[in-house]
Amino acid sequence: MKMCYIYQTKKEFIIVTNSESVEGITISDEPIFVLPIDIETDLFLQKVKIALNSSRIDVIRPPREKCKERERFLLDKMGQKSFSKLYRTSCSCCIKDYGEKTTITPYIYYDKSRPGWALKEYNDEKIEISNKDCSDSLLFSSIIEALEISKENK
Numbered sequence: 163m164k165m166c167y168i169y170q171t172k173k174e175f176i177i178v179t180n181s182e183s184v185e186g187i188t189i190s191d192e193p194i195f196v197l198p199i200d201i202e203t204d205l206f207l208q209k210v211k212i213a214l215n216s217s218r219i220d221v222i223r224p225p226r227e228k229c230k231e232r233e234r235f236l237l238d239k240m241g242q243k244s245f246s247k248l249y250r251t252s253c254s255c256c257i258k259d260y261g262e263k264t265t266i267t268p269y270i271y272y273d274k275s276r277p278g279w280a281l282k283e284y285n286d287e288k289i290e291i292s293n294k295d296c297s298d299s300l301l302f303s304s305i306i307e308a309l310e311i312s313k314e315n316k
Contacts, residue, residue: 163182163217163219163258163259163260163261164214164215164217164258164259165180165188165214165217165256165257165258165259166178166179166180166210166213166214166217166256166257167180167190167254167255167256167257167269168210168254168255168256168257168305168309169240169248169252169253169254170199170252170253170254170309170312170313171199171248171251171252172199172251173198173199174196174197174198174199174241175195175196175197175198175199175201175206176194176195176196176197176240176241176242176248176252177194177195177197177209177210177213178190178191178194178213178236178240179191179192179193179194179213179214179216179217180217180256181217181218181219181221182217182218182219182220182221183220183221183222183223184220184221184222184223185223187223189221189223190236191216191217191218191221192216192239193212193213193216194236194239194240195209195212195213196239196240196241197209203298203299203302204298206302207298207301207302210257210301210305214257214259233245246280249271249280249281250271250280253268253269253309253310253312253313253316254268254269254281254309254312255267255268255269255305255308255309255312256269256283257305259293261293262292262293262294263290263291263292263293264290264291264293264296264301265288265289265290265291266288266289266291266304266305266307266308267283267284267285267287267288267289267308268283268284268287268288268308268309268311268312268315269281269282269283269284269312270282270284270312270315270316271316284311284312284315287308287311289304289307289308291304
C-alpha cells in the first residue's frame with residue numbers, strides 16, 4: 163500500500179508522504195510538498211502521485227530519543243509550528259493506493275483536550291475508486307470532496 167496525507171489551510175495544500183515502519187506503524191516521510199491554494203490541478207496531482215510513489219514499507223523508525231528532532235524536522239518542512247495547530251487550522255484527508263483501488267478518507271479534528279491525537283478518520287464518508295477507472299479528474303474531484311467533508315465536520 164502507498165499513502166499520503168493532504169492538509170488544506172487557508173493559504174496552501176501540504177502533501178505529506180507516509181511510509182510503513184517495520185512494526186507496521188505509519189510514519190510521516192519525505193517528500194513533503196507545500197503548494198499554493200490556487201495551484202493548477204495537473205501540478206497538484208503530479209505532487210500527489212510523487213508522494214504516493216515515494217511511500218515505502220519496512221522503514222526503520224527513529225529511536226525514541228530522536229522523535230522530537232524528527233517531528234521538528236517534519237514541521238519545518240511543512241512550514242508549521244506544531245501538529246496541534248496544523249490539525250486545528252486545516253482540513254485533511256488520507257489517500258491510500260492499494261494497487262487495484264484507491265481510498266480517500268476525510269479526517270476530522272475531534273478532541274481539543276488531546277491535540278497530539280486530534281485527527282480521526284471519518285470512515286462514514288470514505289471514497290473508494292477502482293484504479294482501472296480512475297482518471298485524473300476523478301482523483302482530483304474525490305480529493306476535493308474529502309477535504310470539503312473534513313471542513314464541514316470540524
